[in-house]
Amino acid sequence: MSLRSALLAWSLIMSAAAAHAAEPTELLVGCYTGAQCKGIGRYRFDPAAGRIDPHALETIATDNPSWLTFSADGAHLFAVNENGPASPDPVGRASSFALGRGAKHSRQLSQANTLGDDPAHAAASLDGRYLFVSNYSGAQSPGGSLAVLPVGADGRLGATVQVLGHRASQADRERQLGPHVHAAAQSPDGRYVFAADLGADKVYAYRYDPARSAERPLLAAATPWLELPPGSGPRHLRFAADGRHAYLTLEMSGEIVVLDHDEGRLTATQTLALDPGRRDGNAAAALHLSADGRFLYVSNRGEDNHIAAFAVDPGDGRLRPLQRRASEGRGPREFALAPDGRFVVVANQHSGNLVVIARDPASGELGETVQTLPMVSPSDVKFVPARR
Numbered sequence: 205m206s207l208r209s210a211l212l213a214w215s216l217i218m219s220a221a222a223a224h225a226a227e228p229t230e231l232l233v234g235c236y237t238g239a240q241c242k243g244i245g246r247y248r249f250d251p252a253a254g255r256i257d258p259h260a261l262e263t264i265a266t267d268n269p270s271w272l273t274f275s276a277d278g279a280h281l282f283a284v285n286e287n288g289p290a291s292p293d294p295v296g297r298a299s300s301f302a303l304g305r306g307a308k309h310s311r312q313l314s315q316a317n318t319l320g321d322d323p324a325h326a327a328a329s330l331d332g333r334y335l336f337v338s339n340y341s342g343a344q345s346p347g348g349s350l351a352v353l354p355v356g357a358d359g360r361l362g363a364t365v366q367v368l369g370h371r372a373s374q375a376d377r378e379r380q381l382g383p384h385v386h387a388a389a390q391s392p393d394g395r396y397v398f399a400a401d402l403g404a405d406k407v408y409a410y411r412y413d414p415a416r417s418a419e420r421p422l423l424a425a426a427t428p429w430l431e432l433p434p435g436s437g438p439r440h441l442r443f444a445a446d447g448r449h450a451y452l453t454l455e456m457s458g459e460i461v462v463l464d465h466d467e468g469r470l471t472a473t474q475t476l477a478l479d480p481g482r483r484d485g486n487a488a489a490a491l492h493l494s495a496d497g498r499f500l501y502v503s504n505r506g507e508d509n510h511i512a513a514f515a516v517d518p519g520d521g522r523l524r525p526l527q528r529r530a531s532e533g534r535g536p537r538e539f540a541l542a543p544d545g546r547f548v549v550v551a552n553q554h555s556g557n558l559v560v561i562a563r564d565p566a567s568g569e570l571g572e573t574v575q576t577l578p579m580v581s582p583s584d585v586k587f588v589p590a591r592r
Contacts, residue, residue: 229543230305231256233551233558234269234283234584241580244269244283246310249587254547254560254574262309266299267291270583271325276332278589279303280359281310286583288321288342296323298337300359303588314360318351319367325387325440328355329394333414334421335361336388336397347372347382350399350408352422365419373405375434376456380405386455387440392447396468397422400438402455406431407438409468425468432472433457442491449521451491451500458486460502460514462522474522478504478512490538495545499526499568503536503550511536511550511561513568529570532559538584547574551582558582 231249235241244264248257268291269283285297296318304310320339327336334352341348349369354362370383384403390396390412399408409425416423432438437456443465444450450463450470462474478488485507492501493516500514500523509531514523531539533552540549545565551558558579562571 230261230588231540231549232272232281232584232586232588233579233582234272235579236270236286236553236581236583237266237268238581243267244272244281245579246304246588249542249549251542251544251546254542254562256549256558256560256575256577258577262304264301264310264312266312267293267297268583269299271323272584272586273326273328274303274586274589275328275355275359276330276592278591280313282326282328282335282361284318284323284326284337285315286322286324286340290342296321296339298323298326298335298353298361300355300361302359305588313358316353316361316363318353319364320349320351322348323351327388327390329397329412330390330392331394331414332357336390336399338385338387338399340384340386340402341382344372344382347403348385348401349383350385350388350422354418366422368399368408368410368422370399370401370404370406370408372403373434375405376437379403379437379456380435386438389441389443389450391465391468392443392445396425398441398450398470400441400452402437402439405434405436405438407441407452407470409470411468427469430463430470430472432461439488440491442493444493444516444521445497451493451523453488453491453502455488456486458482458488458504458506458508460488460491460500460512460523464521473520476514476523476525478502479508479510479528482508489536492539492541494541494565494568495543496565501539501541501548503531503539505535505537505554509534509536509552511539511548511570513570515568527569529561532561532573532576533557537582540585540587543587549585551579551585553581553583556580556582558585
C-alpha cells in the first residue's frame with residue numbers, strides 16, 4: 205500500500221470513529237419516587253458537547269428504582285424497586301423492561317418479589333440466566349440477603365429461587381446489628397459471585413454452578429468470605445477486566461480497597477482513604493473503572509462530596525491518588541462515564557442535581573463543569589449500551 209493510500213485509509217477510519225463517537229446516545233436516571241418523580245427518566249445525551257437534553261424522551265413508571273442494570277445484549281433493563289415496610293408498597297421487588305430506543309417507548313415485562321426489604325443493587329449473570337439482587341434491608345432483623353431470580357430469554361423475571369443470609373458483625377451498634385447486603389458482582393470468568401455485606405464487614409464468596417442445580421446456582425466457595433476491618437462497611441465491588449484484581453468501597457470508613465483475586469479467593473493488598481484528612485463524616489459509594497482500565501473513580505458522600513480519581517498500576521492493580529474533584533452537589537450516590545470517556549455524569553441525590561464534568565481520557569483528570577441539571581432525588585445514572 206502506498207503512503208497516500210495508507211493516509212487515506214487512516215483518514216477514513218478516524219472519520220468513521222469520530223462520527224460514531226458523535227452519535228447521540230441515551231441516558232437513564234433512576235430516582236426515589238414521590239410526588240415529583242415517578243420512576244426512570246430516559247434522556248438524550250450529546251457526546252460532542254457533553255450535555256443532557258432536559259426534556260425526557262419518556263418516564264418509565266416504577267417505584268423507587270434505586271439501581272439500574274442491563275442484560276448482556278443491551279436489550280433489557282432491570283431495576284430494583286427499593287421498597288420496604290415504610291414504603292407505600294412494602295414489598296421489595298425487581299422489575300424488567302424491554303428498553304425503548306429513539307422514538308420507541310419502553311415497556312415493563314415483569315416484576316418479581318425479591319423476598320427481602322429495600323433491594324439496593326442488582327447484577328445480571330454473564331450468561332443471562334439470573335439476576336442477583338442485594339436486599340439491603342433498613343431493619344436490623346432479619347436484615348438483608350442476597351436473592352437469585354431466574355431470567356427468561358425474553359427478559360422476564362421468574363420467582364426468586366435462592367435467598368442467602370449472613371451474620372452481622374455488630375461492630376457498629378447503630379448500623380450493623382443486622383446484615384445489609386449492598387451489592388453483588390460476578391468474576392469476569394463467570395465462575396464466582398461475591399456479595400458485599402455492609403452489616404457483616406465481609407465480602408462473601410460463592411461458586412456459580414447452575415449446571416449442578418438451576419434452583420440453587422450459588423454455593424459457598426472454598427474460601428467463603430473476605431473479612432474487612434470492624435465497622436468499615438463494604439458497599440460496592442468492581443472487577444478489572446482480566447479478573448485478577450477487584451476494587452471495593454468501604455462506605456462507613458470512607459476507603460477504597462484493592463483486592464487480588466485467585467480462584468474465588470480475595471486478598472486485600474492496599475487500602476486508601478478517599479479523603480486522607482477526614483476520619484468521620486464519610487460515606488463512600490460508587491466506583492467505576494475507565495474503559496481502558498487505567499483509571500478508577502470513587503465517590504464519597506457524607507460531609508465530603510467529592511470524586512476521587514486514581515491511576516491504576518497495570519501490573520499489580522494498586523492505586524496512585526491522582527485527583528479529588530468536588531461533585532458540585534450533596535450526596536453523589538452514583539455516576540457514569542460517557543461511552544467515549546470524555547465526560548462524567550454525577551447523580552447528587554441530596555442536592556437534587558445531575559452534573560456533567562469534562563474528563564481527559566489520556567490523563568484521567570476531571571476538568572470543568574459542563575452542565576448542571578436539576579433532578580429530583582437521583583439514585584442512579586446509566587448510559588444505555590449499544591445492542592449486541
